[in-house]
Amino acid sequence: MLGQTMLGEIHEQPRCLSRLLEREFPRVLGMGGKRPRLIMLAARGTSDNAAHYAKYLFECQNGIPTALAAPSVLGIYEARLDLKDVLIIGISQSGQAADVIAFLEKGEKMGARTLAITNEVDSPLARIAMETIPCHAGREEAVAATKTYTSTLLALLMLSAAFDRDQSLISSIERLPDRIVECLSHEEGIRRKVERFRYLEQCVVLGRGFNLCTALELSLKLRETCYIQAQPFAAPDFLHGPIAVVERGYPVLAIAAEGAVLSSLLEVIGQVKKRGAEAVVFTNSAEIASQGDHSISFGAGLPEVLSPFPAIVAGQVFAQALALIRGIDPDSPRGLCKVTVTR
Numbered sequence: 001m002l003g004q005t006m007l008g009e010i011h012e013q014p015r016c017l018s019r020l021l022e023r024e025f026p027r028v029l030g031m032g033g034k035r036p037r038l039i040m041l042a043a044r045g046t047s048d049n050a051a052h053y054a055k056y057l058f059e060c061q062n063g064i065p066t067a068l069a070a071p072s073v074l075g076i077y078e079a080r081l082d083l084k085d086v087l088i089i090g091i092s093q094s095g096q097a098a099d100v101i102a103f104l105e106k107g108e109k110m111g112a113r114t115l116a117i118t119n120e121v122d123s124p125l126a127r128i129a130m131e132t133i134p135c136h137a138g139r140e141e142a143v144a145a146t147k148t149y150t151s152t153l154l155a156l157l158m159l160s161a162a163f164d165r166d167q168s169l170i171s172s173i174e175r176l177p178d179r180i181v182e183c184l185s186h187e188e189g190i191r192r193k194v195e196r197f198r199y200l201e202q203c204v205v206l207g208r209g210f211n212l213c214t215a216l217e218l219s220l221k222l223r224e225t226c227y228i229q230a231q232p233f234a235a236p237d238f239l240h241g242p243i244a245v246v247e248r249g250y251p252v253l254a255i256a257a258e259g260a261v262l263s264s265l266l267e268v269i270g271q272v273k274k275r276g277a278e279a280v281v282f283t284n285s286a287e288i289a290s291q292g293d294h295s296i297s298f299g300a301g302l303p304e305v306l307s308p309f310p311a312i313v314a315g316q317v318f319a320q321a322l323a324l325i326r327g328i329d330p331d332s333p334r335g336l337c338k339v340t341v342t343r
């Protein structure tokens with residue numbers, strides 16, 4: 001049956017996260033002593049979306065300046081950077097991303113420490129990095145990444161917890177797998193809502209802060225599994241011009257989790273609705289759900305820093321179900337391979 005591999009992997013997520021916590025959390029907590037001056041993240045695709053989460057995490061939770069690397073700077077332009085006291089984190093579920101590997105290899109020669117986050121411990125990325133956090137998600141067969149994405153988010157979150165050892169955060173992290181089980185218990189409700197979007201051709205997906213990664217990742221899932229031209233934006237960027245695309249009935253998806261950026265998301269939702277948009281709000285607040293023409297609920301009561309986990313699980317279910325009613329097999333989207341190597 002179509003889409004069963006992706007669906008199975010979506011459902012595996014609570015077990016994957018539990019396994020990662022059990023096997024790696026104590027060791028990763030011990031890695032927090034070596035606090036870098038700056039963190040750089042190199043990654044592609046879904047792994048790069050996880051890197052966006054890491055930026056907010058390491059900066060807002062730990063106060064460590066964090067930048068997303070452009071692999072071509074070292075790999076193609078052959079720039080020389082002062083990377084003393086810098087930690088480069090290379091993220092690649094397959095561990096095969098050649099340009100990410102080269103960034104770590106060259107970065108180490110320029111003085112950086114290097115860390116790999118990968119689902120494949122026996123991979124070129126894991127071999128080149130000074131340290132590795134394995135994701136323990138088990139082989140991912142569907143082309144669309146699901147369980148490797150949330151496992152990568154968790155690996156990054158564990159590292160962030162290691163830098164400051166905030167006990168209340170550590171306890172909430174340990175309860176995350178149960179929260180994903182709870183989120184998946186709403187699966188049927190999400191599946192019932194996709195019919196309205198059967199013929200959707202284009203939309204924008206808005207997020208901000210910790211959930212910018214969710215907007216990026218949901219948009220990627222909608223593109224690759226449903227062939228919808230879904231364009232992601234940080235909510236404020238959308239106001240700086242792109243909002244002009246909105247006319248009556250234009251679909252705007254917004255990730256509106258409770259937390260510091262919620263008011264800014266609400267402001268944008270209000271503005272697009274004034275222009276006649278059809279707003280689909282992914283939210284963990286019953287109050288906010290009423291602001292959209294449609295709403296998808298996830299993970300009530302979670303702190304903002306943890307909300308990207310249930311938010312994307314709801315998004316994965318939405319994309320998988322939507323692909324099926326469009327007659328597309330989300331397990332093997334047209335013309336895509338599981339591993340894409342760029343240089």
Ligand code: AGP
Pocket residue numbers: 044045046047091092093094095096097143144145146220224338339340
């Ligand atoms: C994910 O749904 C996509 N198929 C794709 O972006 C994927 O994440 C990427 O190609 C994986 O690269 P990696 O193995 O280096 O993480």
